[in-house]
Each structure stands twice: as structure tokens, then as C-alpha cells.
Amino acid sequence: MSDLDDQIPASFDPFAEANADNAGDGSKEYVQIRVQQRNGRKSLTTALGLKKEYSKSKILKDLKKEFCCNGTAVEDPELGQVIQLQGDQRKNVSTFLIQAGIVKK
Numbered sequence: 001m002s003d004l005d006d007q008i009p010a011s012f013d014p015f016a017e018a019n020a021d022n023a024g025d026g027s028k029e030y031v032q033i034r035v036q037q038r039n040g041r042k043s044l045t046t047a048l049g050l051k052k053e054y055s056k057s058k059i060l061k062d063l064k065k066e067f068c069c070n071g072t073a074v075e076d077p078e079l080g081q082v083i084q085l086q087g088d089q090r091k092n093v094s095t096f097l098i099q100a101g102i103v104k105k
Contacts, residue, residue: 031103035088045089047097048082054102056081062100067092 031049038044050056056073060083064071071085085093097103 031097033090033093035090042086043088045085045087045093046082047085047093048076048079050081050083050102052080056083059083059100059102063089063093063096066096 029049029051031047033045033047036044036046050059060071060073063069063083063085067085067087067089069086069089071083074082074084076082098105
């Protein structure tokens with residue numbers, strides 16, 4: 001019986017770290033950059049998840065000037081403040097945020 005008990009693996013909870021109270025200490029915060037198809041070839045790029053300490057309006061102003069596109073900052077009740085840009089600007093936005101030091105790769 002003792003040999004059989006040694007071979008049975010203990011239960012493993014893959015979500016134990018996510019449910020822990022100290023999950024905020026070492027958890028990573030991600031910035032999500034998405035593209036949404038509008039109509040035809042038109043698209044909309046959204047960036048969300050930026051920290052609250054950054055001014056979204058200043059980031060938006062620099063993005064619009066850098067990439068020659070129009071955009072806006074929208075307040076969403078679930079997602080917080082979301083930056084929207086016209087066109088598919090995913091690569092441009094990601095490189096801009098990394099070079100500006102706002103996020104890490």
C-alpha cells in the first residue's frame with residue numbers, strides 16, 4: 001500500500017497563483033493593441049491597459065503627429081480609457097510605446 005501511495009501525484013491547481021491574495025505583487029500588466037475592421041478596407045486600432053499615471057491625451061497627441069492619422073481617447077466603463085487611432089497602426093503603436101519607455105517589450 002505504501003508504494004501505491006507514493007506513486008499517486010498530489011492535486012495540482014494551475015490557477016492557484018491567480019487566486020492568491022499577493023497576485024498583485026509580481027503580476028505583469030499588459031497593454032493590449034488591437035485592430036477592429038470597420039467597413040470595407042477601413043480599420044480602427046485601439047490601445048488599452050496603459051497605466052493611469054500616464055496622460056492619455058498627450059500620448060494620443062504624439063501618436064497622431066507621428067503617424068499622420070486621426071484618433072481619440074474614449075472612456076469605457078469596463079476597460080477604462082482607450083486610445084483609438086484610424087488605420088492599422090499596431091506595429092507603429094507598439095514600437096512607439098517601447099521607444100518612449102511607457103511599456104517594456
